[in-house]
Amino acid sequence: MASLTPRRRRATDWTNALFVLPYLIVFVAMIVVPLAWGMWLSTTKSDLFGTEGFVGLTNFVRLFGDPIFLQTVWNTFYFVLLTVPLLAVLGLALALVLNRQARWAAVLRTIFFASTVLSVTVVTLVWRLVFLPDSGLLSVVTRALGGTPIAFLNDETLAMPAIAITTIWWCIGLPMVLFLAALQQVPRALYEAAALDNASRWRTLTRITLPAIRRTFALVIIIEVILQFQLFGQPQLMTLGGPNNATRPIVLFIYETGWRQWELGYASAAAQVLFAMILIAAMVQYWLSSRREAR
Amino acid sequence: MRPLALLALALLVASCGGATHDDRTTLVVQRFFGACEAEYGRNTDVAAAEGECGIMTSIINRFEADNPDIRVVENIVFWPGYDQLTAQLAANDAPDLVTMHGSVIADYQARGLLDPVGGDLATVGITPDQFTDAARRAVTIDGKIWGLPLDSWTMLWHVNTNLFRKAGLMRNGQPVLPRSPEELLAQAEQFERRTGKPYLVQATANEYASYTRNFYTFVMQQGVPLFTDARHANFRTPAAHRALELFKQIRARDLTTQNQDYSAAVASFLNGGGGVFLVGTWMVQDFDTASRNPDSALHNGYAVFPYPQLFQRNVTFADGHNWVMPHNPERTLAEHEAVLRFLKFFAAHDADWARTGHMPAFAAVIDSPKWRALPHRAALAEIAHTATPLPKQIRRQFPIETVVGQEAAAAIAGNKSIDQALADMERRVNDILQHI
Numbered sequence: 001m002a003s004l005t006p007r008r009r010r011a012t013d014w015t016n017a018l019f020v021l022p023y024l025i026v027f028v029a030m031i032v033v034p035l036a037w038g039m040w041l042s043t044t045k046s047d048l049f050g051t052e053g054f055v056g057l058t059n060f061v062r063l064f065g066d067p068i069f070l071q072t073v074w075n076t077f078y079f080v081l082l083t084v085p086l087l088a089v090l091g092l093a094l095a096l097v098l099n100r101q102a103r104w105a106a107v108l109r110t111i112f113f114a115s116t117v118l119s120v121t122v123v124t125l126v127w128r129l130v131f132l133p134d135s136g137l138l139s140v141v142t143r144a145l146g147g148t149p150i151a152f153l154n155d156e157t158l159a160m161p162a163i164a165i166t167t168i169w170w171c172i173g174l175p176m177v178l179f180l181a182a183l184q185q186v187p188r189a190l191y192e193a194a195a196l197d198n199a200s201r202w203r204t205l206t207r208i209t210l211p212a213i214r215r216t217f218a219l220v221i222i223i224e225v226i227l228q229f230q231l232f233g234q235p236q237l238m239t240l241g242g243p244n245n246a247t248r249p250i251v252l253f254i255y256e257t258g259w260r261q262w263e264l265g266y267a268s269a270a271a272q273v274l275f276a277m278i279l280i281a282a283m284v285q286y287w288l289s290s291r292r293e294a295r
Numbered sequence: 296m297r298p299l300a301l302l303a304l305a306l307l308v309a310s311c312g313g314a315t316h317d318d319r320t321t322l323v324v325q326r327f328f329g330a331c332e333a334e335y336g337r338n339t340d341v342a343a344a345e346g347e348c349g350i351m352t353s354i355i356n357r358f359e360a361d362n363p364d365i366r367v368v369e370n371i372v373f374w375p376g377y378d379q380l381t382a383q384l385a386a387n388d389a390p391d392l393v394t395m396h397g398s399v400i401a402d403y404q405a406r407g408l409l410d411p412v413g414g415d416l417a418t419v420g421i422t423p424d425q426f427t428d429a430a431r432r433a434v435t436i437d438g439k440i441w442g443l444p445l446d447s448w449t450m451l452w453h454v455n456t457n458l459f460r461k462a463g464l465m466r467n468g469q470p471v472l473p474r475s476p477e478e479l480l481a482q483a484e485q486f487e488r489r490t491g492k493p494y495l496v497q498a499t500a501n502e503y504a505s506y507t508r509n510f511y512t513f514v515m516q517q518g519v520p521l522f523t524d525a526r527h528a529n530f531r532t533p534a535a536h537r538a539l540e541l542f543k544q545i546r547a548r549d550l551t552t553q554n555q556d557y558s559a560a561v562a563s564f565l566n567g568g569g570g571v572f573l574v575g576t577w578m579v580q581d582f583d584t585a586s587r588n589p590d591s592a593l594h595n596g597y598a599v600f601p602y603p604q605l606f607q608r609n610v611t612f613a614d615g616h617n618w619v620m621p622h623n624p625e626r627t628l629a630e631h632e633a634v635l636r637f638l639k640f641f642a643a644h645d646a647d648w649a650r651t652g653h654m655p656a657f658a659a660v661i662d663s664p665k666w667r668a669l670p671h672r673a674a675l676a677e678i679a680h681t682a683t684p685l686p687k688q689i690r691r692q693f694p695i696e697t698v699v700g701q702e703a704a705a706a707i708a709g710n711k712s713i714d715q716a717l718a719d720m721e722r723r724v725n726d727i728l729q730h731i
Contacts, residue, residue, distance in 0.1 A: 045730075048385040049406050068723065133500075133554040134563070151554040154500050156710055240501055242701060244710040259378050260694040261727055262402070 035275075041268035048264055059269035069270060071245050072253040073277075075160065079231050079249060080281075082164035083171075084224045090168065091175025091220060096209070098176070099183045109180070116173030120233030127166040128153070128238055153239050156246045163234045163247055171227070175220045182216035183209070218289035222282050229278045250274045319366040322633040324618075325383075325390040326351065327374040341647045345584070347577060350648055358640045365633045375399075377693065380621075384408050389621035391634050395442065397433025397615045397684055398692035404441050405690060410620045412638065413440030415631075419639045429682035430656035433615045436687055442617035443638045445645070446576075446653035447682050449613045450508045450602060451675070453564065453572040453582055457596030462486040462570065472603040476541045479605060483550040486570050495551035496569035498560035503700025505573060506542075510703045511612035513538035515683055518608050525688040526731075528724040530699075530717045534606075539716065541605075542707045567592030576675075579652030583670045599671045601678050613682030615656070654678050691727050698723045 042059055045052040063069050094112055098105045115123070130137045131152045139149035152162040186209060194204045210217075232251040235241055241248030241256075250270060258267030329348040336352070338344060339360045344353035352369075359367045370390060372379050380393055384403075395403070403409050413423065423431050423440055430444035454470045464471045464482060473479035483494035498505055514521055519534035545551050552560065552569055564572040565585055572578075579599055586597035602611045618641060620634055641648075642657070646666055649655040654675065660666050661679050685692055699720055706716030 047406070048381055049408070066726070067719075128556075132556070132559065134559045151500070154554045154708070238501065240503065240697075242501075242503070242704065243708060244705040245701065256694065256697075259381065260697070261691060261730075262381075263730055266730070 038268050038271055038275075041265055042272045043269075044265045046264040046268075047262040048258075051265075055265065059266050060273075062266065063269050063273065068245060068248070069250075069253055072248050072250045073273075075245075075247060076229060076231060076249045076274075076277075078160060079164060079167075080225060080228045082161060083167050083228045084221060086164075086168055087171055087175050087224050087228075088217065088220050091172055092179050092213075092217070094172065094176045095179030095183055096205075099180055109176070112176055113173035115170050118170065120170070121237065123166060123170045124234055124237040127162075127169070131162055131238075154243055156243050159239050159243060159247045163231075163238060166234055166238070167228070167231070171224070175224065178216055178220055178223075179213065182213040186212040214289070218285065222285050225281050225285060226278055229274065229281070250277075317366060319364050320627075320629045320633045321366050321368055322392070322630065322637060323368045323370060323390040324355070324392045324637070325370040325372060325376065325380065326394040327372055327376050328394070329374075330371045341644060344647075345650075346580060347651045350651055354641065354644050354647060357644075358637060361640070362633075362636060365636070367637075375693075384621060389623045391623070391626065391630060392618050392620055392637060394445070395617055395619045396693075397430075397444070397447075397617055398696075400434065400441050400617065400619060401436055401687055401690050402693075403619070403621075404436050408622055409441050410622050411439040411441055412443065412620055415635050416440065416443060416638065416642075419635060421639065421642050425657050425659065427654070427656060427658050427661065427679045427682075429613050429654070429679070429684060430615055432684055432687065434617055434619075442619035443642060444656035445616040445618060445641065445648055446651075446656050447613050447615040447678070448576040448653045449611045449678055449682050450505065450512065450573055450575050451579070452600045452602055453574060453578060454598045454600065455564065455567060455570055455572075455593060455596055456598050457592065457594075458486070458490050458492060458567060458570045460596075462489040464570075470598055470600075472600060473605060474603065476537070476605050479541070479603075480544060480548070480550070483545065483570075484548065487550055490570070492567075493549065493551050493569045494571060495545060496555070496560050496564045496572040497551050498555055498557040498574070499551075499704065500554050500556040500559075502557055503697050503704060506700040506703040506707070507696045508612050509542060509573065510535070510538050510699060511685070512602055512610070513541065513605060515610045515612060516604060516606035516608050518606075522686060522689050525686075525690070526725070526728045528695075528721045528728070530721040530724070531714075532717075535717050536713055537606075539703060539706045539713045542703075543709070543713065546707055547709075565591065565593065576652040576654060579671060579675075580650060598674070600674050601681060609677075610681050610683045611678065613654075613678070613684050615684070616653070654682065689728075690731055694727060695724050698727070 041051075043054060043056055045055050098109050098112070128136070133139050133149045133151035133154065136149075138152070142149045150158065152158045190208050190212075191204065194208055199207070230251055231249040232255065235247040235249060236252055236255075239247045241252050251274070254267045254270045254274070257263050257270065328351045331346075331348040331352055335344060335349045335356070337356065338349070338353045339357045341350065341353045341357050344350045355367055355369055359365065375396065376394075377399060380390075383389060389408075400409070416422070421443070423435065426434075426444055427447060429447040433447065434440050434442040434444050452472065456465065456470055459465050459470045462485060464486060471482065473482050486492070486494040511521060514532075514534050517534035517537065519532050520529055523529045546553065552563055555563055560572065560574070561578070563569060564574075564582075572582075582593060582597050582599070585591040586593045586595060588594060618638060626634075645655050645657045646660045646663065649660060649666060650669060655661050655666060658679065661676055667673050667676065689695070702716040702720035702723070705711045705719075706713045711719070
């Protein structure tokens, strides 16, 4: 290949690009164009049936003066803070416990992953039956113990944690599987050497296991941050964003603004803010994990 | 393999060429009210059908049986179905007829997404003067008729008279209803003392619409306009404060069920969990049926009334269901004619539809002995005159209902002060109205 002239090399490069063309067409049509279109819409006054006119940054100015939107930003961050660390830690803990060649471990791996395949409708239905203050599981247990049932989903401070618990139950399967895959890549020889050196379980975990799976840990955090920022179905079905807007996330705001109020431009502006938030959060996490690795 | 392949090919050819060509006119109707194909999928006996879904399905089946040249494609959507409809209209995939609340018609009409039907209806003998006031107002915009009204509905005072009797709130065999906020609170406390149960049953969890409907009704009863014009809400008023304060007091004094969602509230009332269930016309038939069941807590103990007049005016907030025709320039004359026949058929079956509990859209049905002979209808007949929808120029009533309900719920639950809730309510609603 070294003998190719620059002109021939250029021709070959161009031919190679044809191999990625089908993917590129789909990528541009399904991702780049809608993204650019959304950005354009965010600078317009539009509904689903047409655009009335260009309004520049007016939608963004209105957004940052809208107390409901600002609350949805806080709610979304709060939800991410409640769920992502727990998903990572619990996912890792489950993976560590279930990372063995035993039948019971295989059964439990299946059980823990099973919730992930359920739809949000089923998951929220199940958990509403747990949280219902009148006849829910928790209320029955509380009454049996002589207590007063708590209206989790109607309480301003407890509603979001209740949604977070539902989400963790629903989403724990993916981090667990990712950690399991990573744990199975750690060379056995390292554990054997540690055993020969009489290393404690804690020391083995902190000196061998965790450093070996740190890339997966970063991956899980990035994936979960991206996923949980897009919270929608659970509050839509469990609380309708209430009580007192305490569980209204940005995506629900986007949906209500775009579809119920027919303000597509305004909804698109909120979507751009969400996009920026996810991008920044994922990039910061990526940058932090890469910097640690470089050391 | 070869015989199998030949057989498959033969089946394919047979399936393509063997089917008879259906030259009937296709009419696509899109509706909510649920799906009940298993029970009513083939039923054409409208009189034998029960409930919204059963009666709606049976009327459509009857129409298809009586009009063999029309094939009805029924698209059943999850309530209320407006997201789906909006997407269909944006994609130029409009059905021929759609069920739509009167409060929503103005949004679609203003964007040129509906066709007026007044002229067409007149050709088959249906004129607006035949509608009730509430039904006519629901479909009239700028002097034109934009749909065929199916009904009007309001919230009602569904009463467990067995518990009322125990509470000493029956006089001459009739429940004693309050005539002022003070009487309401006094009667509710008497009820709670004597029965140990809350006076009101309300769906307040994961539900905002009922908060809004109660708020609208009791502000309207004070004669104060909820909107000053098409772009401005008028919620920071003493009347609005009194309406929320009343429900806040009821909750604070434990005179209502709390934290029940819609299903739980219905179950609670059916099981004798409280005296008065605040829910709409659509439950009349179900509760009446329960009152005939000896095993039910409502056995021989159910009555229903319009909302009591607690303030100066006897009015109740109302909305209604209507058939509207989305704009479709490609609709053929035959399809248009099928639409018209369908609407005429439904108008003729208004009395059947009114068995659901909803108020008839035609004044003649309300005046008919047949309708008045239905259970409880004599007590409900006054709604024909007291039902009051929001002014037609107020658009986006659907999202506004949610905002008003959210803020009212926050005030009643004590999450924020009433004044703060009303200020937030007005600001949010004005924000929606001013960005239309």
